[in-house]
Amino acid sequence: MREEGITPMTAHRRTFPAARLATMAGALGVLFAAGPAALLAPAIGEDARASLPAPPPDGTMGFVVSEFVQPIVPGSDSCPDGPVLKMRDIYLESLPPEERARLKRKENEKELDRLWQLTAFGKDGSTNVCSQPDLFDRPLQRTLKSPLAWGLDLDGGTAGEEGCGHEEFATPDGQSGIDNQEYRVNGCKLEWRGLDGMPSDNSVGMKQFMASGEWTQVLLLRGVDSLQNDPEVEVIYANTPDRPMIDSRGTWLKGATFTISTTPPRNRNVLKGRIEHGVLTTEPADIQLTQTWGQGGARDIRGNRTKWHYVKGRLRLTFQADGSLRGMLGGYRPLFDVIASPAIGGAGAALTAGIDCAGELKTLRKYADGLRNPKTGQCEGISGTQRITAIPAYVNDVAPADAVRTASQGPAMQGKTR
Amino acid sequence: MMRRISHLALGAAGLAAATSMIAGGMLARPAVAESAPPVVAAPAPAPAARIVAMRRLTETQYRNAIADIFGPDITVAGRFEPIVRPAHELVAHGAKDASLSPSGFEQFDAMARIIAAQVFDEAHRRQFVPCAPADAAKADAACARRVLAPLGRYLFRRPLTAMEEALYVRMASEAAAPTGSFHKGLELALSAMLVSPSFLYVIETAEPDPANPAAALRLDSHSRAARLSFMLWNTTPNAALLDAADKGRLTDQKALDQVARAMVASPRFEQGVRAFFADMLLFEKFDEIAKDPLIYPYFNQPVALAMPEQMLRTIVDHLVTREGDYRELFSTRRTFMNRPLAALYQVPVRQSGGWEPFEFAPGDDRAGLLGQAGFLALY
Numbered sequence: 001m002r003e004e005g006i007t008p009m010t011a012h013r014r015t016f017p018a019a020r021l022a023t024m025a026g027a028l029g030v031l032f033a034a035g036p037a038a039l040l041a042p043a044i045g046e047d048a049r050a051s052l053p054a055p056p057p058d059g060t061m062g063f064v065v066s067e068f069v070q071p072i073v074p075g076s077d078s079c080p081d082g083p084v085l086k087m088r089d090i091y092l093e094s095l096p097p098e099e100r101a102r103l104k105r106k107e108n109e110k111e112l113d114r115l116w117q118l119t120a121f122g123k124d125g126s127t128n129v130c131s132q133p134d135l136f137d138r139p140l141q142r143t144l145k146s147p148l149a150w151g152l153d154l155d156g157g158t159a160g161e162e163g164c165g166h167e168e169f170a171t172p173d174g175q176s177g178i179d180n181q182e183y184r185v186n187g188c189k190l191e192w193r194g195l196d197g198m199p200s201d202n203s204v205g206m207k208q209f210m211a212s213g214e215w216t217q218v219l220l221l222r223g224v225d226s227l228q229n230d231p232e233v234e235v236i237y238a239n240t241p242d243r244p245m246i247d248s249r250g251t252w253l254k255g256a257t258f259t260i261s262t263t264p265p266r267n268r269n270v271l272k273g274r275i276e277h278g279v280l281t282t283e284p285a286d287i288q289l290t291q292t293w294g295q296g297g298a299r300d301i302r303g304n305r306t307k308w309h310y311v312k313g314r315l316r317l318t319f320q321a322d323g324s325l326r327g328m329l330g331g332y333r334p335l336f337d338v339i340a341s342p343a344i345g346g347a348g349a350a351l352t353a354g355i356d357c358a359g360e361l362k363t364l365r366k367y368a369d370g371l372r373n374p375k376t377g378q379c380e381g382i383s384g385t386q387r388i389t390a391i392p393a394y395v396n397d398v399a400p401a402d403a404v405r406t407a408s409q410g411p412a413m414q415g416k417t418r
Numbered sequence: 419m420m421r422r423i424s425h426l427a428l429g430a431a432g433l434a435a436a437t438s439m440i441a442g443g444m445l446a447r448p449a450v451a452e453s454a455p456p457v458v459a460a461p462a463p464a465p466a467a468r469i470v471a472m473r474r475l476t477e478t479q480y481r482n483a484i485a486d487i488f489g490p491d492i493t494v495a496g497r498f499e500p501i502v503r504p505a506h507e508l509v510a511h512g513a514k515d516a517s518l519s520p521s522g523f524e525q526f527d528a529m530a531r532i533i534a535a536q537v538f539d540e541a542h543r544r545q546f547v548p549c550a551p552a553d554a555a556k557a558d559a560a561c562a563r564r565v566l567a568p569l570g571r572y573l574f575r576r577p578l579t580a581m582e583e584a585l586y587v588r589m590a591s592e593a594a595a596p597t598g599s600f601h602k603g604l605e606l607a608l609s610a611m612l613v614s615p616s617f618l619y620v621i622e623t624a625e626p627d628p629a630n631p632a633a634a635l636r637l638d639s640h641s642r643a644a645r646l647s648f649m650l651w652n653t654t655p656n657a658a659l660l661d662a663a664d665k666g667r668l669t670d671q672k673a674l675d676q677v678a679r680a681m682v683a684s685p686r687f688e689q690g691v692r693a694f695f696a697d698m699l700l701f702e703k704f705d706e707i708a709k710d711p712l713i714y715p716y717f718n719q720p721v722a723l724a725m726p727e728q729m730l731r732t733i734v735d736h737l738v739t740r741e742g743d744y745r746e747l748f749s750t751r752r753t754f755m756n757r758p759l760a761a762l763y764q765v766p767v768r769q770s771g772g773w774e775p776f777e778f779a780p781g782d783d784r785a786g787l788l789g790q791a792g793f794l795a796l797y
Contacts, residue, residue: 242770245761247715256761259770394766 051321052227052278059224062395063325064244065217066252068210069203070183071150071328071387072193073172078146079188086354087129090139091116120350128347130357133339138359140366144187148172151180151385152316152330154284159369164379166369179330181367182338182384185360211250213243214292218258219317219325220395221273221280227319230275235282235315236260236397238268239290252391254323259396265290265307268400271315280317280325287313287331291340306340309333311371311381317388325390332370332381335361468635471622472615474501474516476509478693480618482653484533487572489545492536496529498522508697523613530612534605543601551600557591558600566590566607574616575647575655576640577664586611620644639663646678651686652693691738692730701726703796717795720758725792728754731773732787751778751785762791 055061072078085093092100092112103112121128122135129136149169157177159165169178186192194200209215220236240258247253260268267289271282289308310331317327339357342349349355364382371381475483477498484494499522503509518526537546547565551558566586570578578586586607594603611617622645624635637645643663647655655663659677667673681687695701704726709717731754736742742750755776760767763784768774778785787793 242757245716245718245758248711249715251715253716253761255764257757257767257770394760396766396768396770 052319053321053323055224055227059222061221061224062258062393063219063221063390064240064252064256064258064393064395065219065388065390066210066244067207067387067389068215068217068329069206069387070186070192071385072183072187072200073146073148073150074193074197075146075148078144078148079142079193080145081142082188083193084141084186084189085356087120087350087356088112088116088354090356090359091119094139117351120347128350129359130339130342130349130355131346133343133358133361136358138356138362140363141185141356141359142188143363143367144184146187149178149180149183149187149385150328150387151178151183151383152314152328153177154179154312154314154330154332154370154383162370162372164369164372166367179369179383180385181369181382182333182364185363185367185382186338209292211244211246211252213241215290216240216242216244216258217289218260218393218395219390220260220397224275227275228278233273233275233280235271235273235280236268236395237271237287237289237315238266238397240395254392255394257394257396260398261290262398265305266400267307273315275319278319279327280315280319282315284312284314284331286311287329306337306344308386309337310384315388317390323392325388327388329386329388330383333384334371334381335364335368338364338382338384468624469621470624470635470637471514472619473510473513473622474518474619475617476501476513476693479648479652479654482651482689483573486653486656487569488533488537489542492533492542494529495532496525499525503700503702509702510697518618526613526618527609530609531605533612534608537608538601538605543604547601547604554600555594555598556600557594557603559587559591561600562587562590562604562607565604566611569608570611571660572654572657573611574614575620575644575660582616620648636669639666639668642668642674646681648690649694650678650681650690651684652690653686688734688738691734695730695733696726699729699793700796704792707795709795716762718758721762721791722795724756724759725790725795727773728756728759729787729790729792732790735775748786748788750787751780751782752776753778753790759791 092103095103102108103115119129122132127135129138147170150171151169153168153175155163155177157168166179166181167184168176169180169183170176171178183192191201194203206215210217216239218236218238218240220238222234222236224230224233238260241261241263242256242258244258245253245256260266265288269285269287269289271285271287273280273282275281287308287310291306291308310329310333313329313331315327315329317325320326336343339360342353342355342357342360345353345355349357365378368379368382370379370383372379480498481494484492499519501509501512501516504512504515536542546569547561549558549561549564551561563583567578567583570582570586574582589610590600590603590607592603593606594600597603597606615621622641623638624641625638627634627636640660640663643655643659646668647653647659662668662673662677668677704722707722711717732750732752733747735752735754736747736750737744753776754773755763755765755767756773757767757770760776765776767776783789
């Protein structure tokens with residue numbers, strides 16, 4: 001399978017054009033499976049409330065989301081058993097010590113590659129662990145052991161009838177009742193955590209997706225009377241096709257204009273919010289946002305369109321003195337969404353990135369804590385969190401009724417912002 | 419074979435124009451004319467006519483002329499030898515001293531071939547060939563004359579002389595034989611026209627002024643047509659203007675006034691205004707403008723492209739559309755904005771693409787042409 005002196009990616013390029021696409025998508029999937037290594041302090045911990053300016057006279061404020069990553073809490077105690085194993089290592093772990101030692105010798109590398117790669121496929125070779133994870137019985141992956149995580153309290157401390165019992169986290173700054181089971185499952189993946197303090201693949205990849213304009217998100221706040229306390233604020237959390245403006249150092253520039261997408265899927269989430277002590281919180285609602293993996297058209301696997309879907313999703317964002325917003329998006333994600341990227345990558349994700357999609361899905365099911373199916377009693381969603389930074393911008397809203405018209409006639413603004 | 423004939427034609431074309439200039443008491447001559455081998459002698463112009471100025475077409479004028487004569491779908495592909503701006507003067511002034519280097523001429527030659535090939539290809543020839551040759555594989559002088567005479571009038575901005583007409587028809591005929599194509603012959607003749615000094619240079623000729631025949635000269639009608647058209651529209655004279663020149667109307671002050679007013683009232687006047695101000699404000703500097711990205715983080719390529727456009731839109735809107743006072747150009751709050759520029763100015767725009775009217779708030783430092791990013795970036 002693997003040519004001497006050629007990386008697996010190269011070997012695929014030479015031999016299997018179709019698999020190559022999968023490989024690339026799989027590599028992209030690696031980016032997705034993670035979170036930033038360099039989490040210094042989330043917005044919640046950065047309290048700038050004492051020096052907040054007055055809101056604009058019309059009460060309208062626009063922002064573009066410049067950071068959208070899975071937050072991690074650094075520390076060697078989080079994963080005492082080591083990072084989540086890759087397909088190769090999982091295979092080795094399954095062997096008796098003598099055989100494991102034999103295969104790890106350099107002269108047996110080809111044999112080892114052939115054997116572990118076989119485990120990524122079904123018996124007839126037509127299925128693989130990432131495209132059809134339900135067909136494979138794989139071991140559970142290593143999970144996070146730390147009691148600390150960033151996130152939101154989604155269930156008020158009680159799983160209730162719609163959830164499943166689980167252990168809750170506390171934030172490093174002392175908030176308790178934090179629900180972030182996705183972090184418990186994936187927080188020990190190298191793609192999430194990074195290595196030796198370096199930014200993780202996920203944080204780098206997500207930054208690129210945001211900067212390229214593929215995922216660009218905007219926030220539009222209406223009816224803001226005070227940045228300290230306001231019981232009623234309308235929050236529109238949406239995608240825009242406009243690329244952000246970024247300087248030569250990669251810094252997002254404030255004050256650019258964005259227009260909310262007029263073409264499907266618009267992903268224009270209208271949320272009810274309130275501001276308390278400088279913290280904007282929205283009521284639970286279904287939140288959907290654009291998610292693309294790789295470049296290419298919708299019919300091309302590299303450009304496959306999926307979505308960020310947060311059931312009972314909510315925002316908790318803190319106004320900063322520099323005009324930005326920092327905080328969290330939290331909610332329950334359908335389980336399969338979490339592995340959507342490597343699943344799209346298929347065999348490539350398993351062979352190149354070493355992702356055991358079936359093992360991850362099995363672990364996600366074990367720790368699922370939301371969206372309980374009343375018929376089966378099983379939870380089909382898992383709590384998750386994205387850390388958000390949003391900087392001031394002008395946002396043009398297009399009301400749903402006008403979106404169809406403007407989509408066919410070209411962009412036009414219906415209301416102003418910021 | 420085709421290439422040799424082509425070179426022959428180019429030389430002939432250059433000579434035809436050059437000899438007519440010399441005979442007429444020419445002042446400056448383009449370099450190409452000096453090296454052109456003699457092939458056909460052209461007749462001297464009318465004894466009293468005198469060339470008083472020659473200005474090389476600017477790149478924009480060349481492109482506009484080709485688009486107007488042959489259509490906007492004809493591609494003009496090539497590099498234009500720049501016209502040097504004399505110190506503290508307009509590029510247009512420099513054009514009167516602009517010669518052509520051999521490599522610059524080669525570029526014009528290459529562009530001419532590309533243009534001629536498109537004009538007479540199967541998709542376009544029907545627009546320009548009003549007759550059917552007796553045999554499409556052979557020369558047909560009568561039909562070639564019907565094609566080349568009107569095209570020559572547009573390109574040279576005056577009717578072809580009998581000698582010029584005969585020359586280009588002969589070129590077409592001689593090229594048709596070895597190529598076995600009537601249309602290839604036309605192509606060659608048109609290529610020659612397009613590298614003629616009579617096309618590449620606006621040649622102004624003067625004639626005795628009837629009001630003072632002994633001492634004074636005045637621009638003749640066709641020179642007036644060209645000057646009007648390039649000044650007001652930045653392009654070559656159209657059929658109506660050439661007709662007026664043919665009838666001598668443009669030497670009549672009253673008629674000239676009418677024509678000028680009509681041209682100023684035309685939408686094409688904007689093109690002339692843009693060209694004048696782009697020249698006056700040294701917009702060629704935008705082509706090489708660079709800013710330290712650490713000091714000017716909002717400066718990028720889209721902004722660099724938008725800055726001159728904002729200035730020109732402001733000028734045209736104020737002076738032409740609103741017929742505003744020139745002095746208020748330096749204080750007007752009205753301008754135009756696109757998305758990249760809006761970020762630089764830290765203001766919102768209403769749409770993601772294109773330009774839209776914008777008005778700065780009273781007292782905003784950005785009001786007026788001198789407060790615009792483009793002006794400040796240049797000066």
